[in-house]
Amino acid sequence: MSDNVGLPEAVSMALGGMVGGGIFAVLGVVAGATGTLAWAAFVVAGVLALCAGYSLLRLNSLCDSPRTPVGYVQRFTGNTTLSGVVGWTFVFGYVGTMAMYAYAFGGYFTELTGVSTVDLTGLVGVSTVGSFALQPVISVLVIAVFVGLNIFGAHASGRAEDVLVGLKVAILLVFGVGGVSYGATHGGLEFGLGNVGVGPLVAAGISFVAFEGWELLLFDQESIEDPRETVRTAVYVSIVGATGLYILVALVTTNLAGTQAIQQHAETALAIAARPFLGQAGFVLISVAALFSTGSAINATLFSSARLSKNLVIDDLLPSRLRDEEADEPIRPLLTLGVLAAGFALVGSLDAISSFASLAFISIFGGLCFLALQERENLLSTAIPTLGTVxxxxxxxxxxxxxxxxxxxxxxxxxxxxxxxxxxxxLYFEREPLEREVRSVERRIENEV
Structure with missing residues (x-):
């Protein structure tokens, strides 16, 4: 993030962090679970995200100086182990989101090119070699590319992000508005209200990863003008904006793509939904936008999570072996995060990856809502963090x-x-007591011998 980031750039970065890849990657999974009621899942998840946003902002305002969400836990509980666990869970959550973005990138790439497998027999002339799926290979390669770019210090400025986010939002708005218009004139849109039950709550859990990204502003407040006020406004505007956009896109996708197509091609559901009213050009447009969005989301998440990891190392909340004493860029954290995300994308399914990442973030944000509730005498409303916790x-x-x-x-x-x-x-945070216990057992054994 660039120095002296103002409100427009802060909104763009928060909105871009959410819309950048989440909607392209997770919508198909959500729609597969709830059908035409998928839009309601994003309403529920959006409300929970707003509750988390309110809670984190209130905790931030109670600190003498702006702190990170990990710092809130340390400040209000005094428990270093707990704050470290929260920090690690953030990191693993970001690893999951990068794997999810990479998985979706690979899916859109193979759909767009029409090449899903590579036949090694023709390449090496040995009939026993067979073929391999291209999608996981592309997923791993795109992570490797952005790890390399970040090691060499390549990242977008705040003003460039304004343009990029504006382009992505514009494409999704064209898709959403055009799809609603098409659906309204071709038999109407189905809202799925006859299937209301626990489905939206289940799908809200799956889709929560699509609301990850706004909290990154709280990790980088030192580079934001008037951080308390700017971050507060940017968080609320971005969450509300993302929720509205997700509702529109979910409504169009579930009505135009069809349940069977979504279940078979969950990672490319948006592109398939564009075909009925935009034709093959719409499929290509959405696919290209998805490639760009998921790629930039990998880059932004890798950039931010590597710096979060670097700060956790400095605070002795991550192993000191990840420390780069002389490098300007956090090379060891970048490589470690890249390897973990690539491994996850290579062996995991989209359902498993998105569910794991969503569980990580919803657990963190639910816990921080509960932490805010403990400071109820300093809250304007206890109903909001209570709703977030429950x-x-x-x-x-x-x-x-x-x-x-x-x-x-x-x-x-x-x-x-x-x-x-x-x-x-x-094991990491309790390593010293465990080491003392092991040494104690060893001494007893030596004395008995």
């Missing part, structure tokens, strides 16, 4: 139950990932 908890439970009931394989994948992440975090 809603986040309900979404997590509903999502896990849905995965267990309908997608058992994805459920176990997400559960194993969560257990591994939490286990690694606790």
């Amino acid at each position: 809603g986040a908890g309900a979404s997590v439970v509903a999502l896990l139950w849905h995965l267990f009931d309908a997608e058992r394989g994805t459920f176990w994948t997400v559960l194993v990932l969560a257990v591994v992440v939490i286990g690694v975090e606790l």
